[in-house]
Amino acid sequence: MFDPKVVRKDFPILERRVHGDKPLVWLDNASTTQKPRRVIDCLVDFYEHHNSNVHRGVYALAEEATELYEGARAKIAAFIGASGKREIVFTRSATESLNLVANAWGRANLKPGDKVVVTEMEHHSNLIPWQLVTQATGAQIVPWPITDDGFLDLEAMPRVLDGAKIVCVSQMSNVLGTINPIRQVADAAHAAGALVLVDGAQGVPHLITNVAEMEADFLAFSGHKMLGPTGSGGLWARAELLDAMPPFLGGGEMILEVWIDHATYNEIPYKFEAGTPNIAQSIGLGAAVDYLNDLGMEDVRAHEIEIVTYALDELRKIDGLKVFGPADPTKRGGVVSFWMEDLHPHDLATIVDTEGLAIRAGHHCAQPLMRVLGVPATSRASFYVYNTHDDVDALVAALGKARETFARGGGLPF
Amino acid sequence: MSLDDLYREVILDHYRSPRNKRHIDSGGIDVHRNNPLCGDDITVYVVVDATGVATDAAFEGQGCSISQASASMLTEQIRGKKVDEIEGIVLNFRKMMAGEEGPGEEELGDLVALKGVVKYPVRIKCAVLAWDALQEGISQYEKAH
Ligand SMILES: Cc1ncc(COP(=O)(O)O)c(C=O)c1O
Numbered sequence: 257m258f259d260p261k262v263v264r265k266d267f268p269i270l271e272r273r274v275h276g277d278k279p280l281v282w283l284d285n286a287s288t289t290q291k292p293r294r295v296i297d298c299l300v301d302f303y304e305h306h307n308s309n310v311h312r313g314v315y316a317l318a319e320e321a322t323e324l325y326e327g328a329r330a331k332i333a334a335f336i337g338a339s340g341k342r343e344i345v346f347t348r349s350a351t352e353s354l355n356l357v358a359n360a361w362g363r364a365n366l367k368p369g370d371k372v373v374v375t376e377m378e379h380h381s382n383l384i385p386w387q388l389v390t391q392a393t394g395a396q397i398v399p400w401p402i403t404d405d406g407f408l409d410l411e412a413m414p415r416v417l418d419g420a421k422i423v424c425v426s427q428m429s430n431v432l433g434t435i436n437p438i439r440q441v442a443d444a445a446h447a448a449g450a451l452v453l454v455d456g457a458q459g460v461p462h463l464i465t466n467v468a469e470m471e472a473d474f475l476a477f478s479g480h481k482m483l484g485p486t487g488s489g490g491l492w493a494r495a496e497l498l499d500a501m502p503p504f505l506g507g508g509e510m511i512l513e514v515w516i517d518h519a520t521y522n523e524i525p526y527k528f529e530a531g532t533p534n535i536a537q538s539i540g541l542g543a544a545v546d547y548l549n550d551l552g553m554e555d556v557r558a559h560e561i562e563i564v565t566y567a568l569d570e571l572r573k574i575d576g577l578k579v580f581g582p583a584d585p586t587k588r589g590g591v592v593s594f595w596m597e598d599l600h601p602h603d604l605a606t607i608v609d610t611e612g613l614a615i616r617a618g619h620h621c622a623q624p625l626m627r628v629l630g631v632p633a634t635s636r637a638s639f640y641v642y643n644t645h646d647d648v649d650a651l652v653a654a655l656g657k658a659r660e661t662f663a664r665g666g667g668l669p670f
Numbered sequence: 671m672s673l674d675d676l677y678r679e680v681i682l683d684h685y686r687s688p689r690n691k692r693h694i695d696s697g698g699i700d701v702h703r704n705n706p707l708c709g710d711d712i713t714v715y716v717v718v719d720a721t722g723v724a725t726d727a728a729f730e731g732q733g734c735s736i737s738q739a740s741a742s743m744l745t746e747q748i749r750g751k752k753v754d755e756i757e758g759i760v761l762n763f764r765k766m767m768a769g770e771e772g773p774g775e776e777e778l779g780d781l782v783a784l785k786g787v788v789k790y791p792v793r794i795k796c797a798v799l800a801w802d803a804l805q806e807g808i809s810q811y812e813k814a815h
Contacts, residue, residue, distance in 0.1 A: 600733065617708060
């Protein structure tokens with residue numbers, strides 16, 4: 257098991273101080289993670305030594321860049337248990353991957369009246385693309401409700417799956433931390449004749465992910481939430497689905513032969529990689545995957561359960577603080593959303609920022625979920641491999657300071 | 671950067687005991703605004719009489735202390751004023767939020783307490799939310815009159 261105090265040393269930014277002399281405490285990992293030296297060096301090395309476009313030139317640098325880029329694809333394929341690297345499409349983000357599926361698969365396959373199931377805990381990026389596509393095709397969105405303790409309501413499963421064409425579900429909620437039972441959902445969805453699109457933006461960085469065991473059809477993921485550069489991400493899909501889908505974006509690289517009024521398309525995954533891709537970023541994501549593999553995803557998960565257990569215990573000691581999502585740390589990831597009775601999340605985030613802590617306040621791109629929870633916003637602390645008990649203690653202390661600030665000049669407002 | 675500059679006691683007081691926080695069904699100014707970043711939302715109501723005087727002003731909504739206190743102070747500051755005077759207050763408030771020093775601050779009353787927000791750029795949106803609603807309401811009013 258790695259020691260997060262040692263891991264921290266690989267992340268130059270964690271040496272930073274903010275607001276004068278306050279050590280940075282990075283607790284917004286669900287938004288984006290910091291980058292280890294190895295990933296930063298990889299980007300610098302690429303631009304200093306290998307920079308070239310991929311797949312095109314016949315010169316030495318083009319060959320090197322292509323090899324690095326395709327090498328990263330192979331690393332990612334292995335990381336998530338894909339059967340081959342042709343099933344990995346590089347994109348700019350999880351958002352782009354989800355839009356790819358909604359547009360390429362959705363527009364070709366959805367008819368008026370068809371049902372698209374979207375869980376109530378989806379991030380806007382797995383909802384809005386489907387709103388746009390259902391509006392264009394006449395299909396309809398069916399919400400899949402959640403239970404009071406923050407799980408998918410499995411009793412509702414037969415009803416929502418009835419007649420469904422596709423089920424859009426996050427592997428792990430970016431608000432509740434809930435880990436969804438993807439295999440169970442996939443088995444039921446397939447029995448009902450529906451495909452399953454998994455939003456792995458939160459799950460892939462934090463959980464052991466194996467697409468073969470998941471039995472899903474599509475998995476979108478984001479590089480910058482798993483120690484990789486911004487502008488990296490990807491989509492895994494079964495090869496036969498990718499083969500059958502029309503392209504998403506058109507342009508260079510995704511074609512075989514082009515006439516003025518029509519074209520034939522490249523083989524997968526290149527059919528879905530129009531134009532110059534995010535070459536350096538994708539290679540950097542490969543370096544991030546190497547780093548995570550060296551830590552070991554089993555240990556990444558074990559550390560997360562450990563720190564979330566500690567955080568939940570400490571937060572529950574605070575009067576008037578409510579934590580959302582599953583109570584059992586083994587059923588949730590490293591995301592802890594909470595509400596403090598006498599303090600709006602926005603005020604709270606500002607106050608803890610002055611102590612050097614970066615936490616998130618807001619609706620976390622999940623407005624429908626905020627309505628279900630009955631709050632306008634939550635505060636969210638989210639953990640990763642370099643977070644320690646000290647960070648949790650700093651959070652608890654900063655929450656105390658927030659309380660104090662608001663207690664000045666009178667009693668509590670509520 | 672001191673937190674006490676941001677969370678002045680007047681602000682906390684307006685947050686704890688908002689003034690004029692109620693619905694007005696006046697058929698007058700009635701504009702809703704929300705801040706999609708943080709979920710704050712505000713509706714500003716103003717009753718304007720035949721002579722162009724704001725005889726009543728109120729707000730409803732929810733959000734952080736800055737957005738709520740700003741709305742509460744706004745209603746206090748504009749009641750009994752003529753629409754063109756209110757436009758002047760809006761202008762002065764926006765100038766203050768843009769960090770411009772100058773005359774006009776004395777007209778802002780308690781609102782001066784919000785000056786500290788200028789040092790927290792991400793929070794300026796919270797402070798101006800009610801003012802965006804008010805300004806929209808005034809321009810609707812002026813079009814209709
Ligand atoms: C669950 C979930 N899905 C999708 C996204 C979007 O990811 P990206 O930033 O890669 O577009 C996020 C991150 O904000 C997320 O938490």
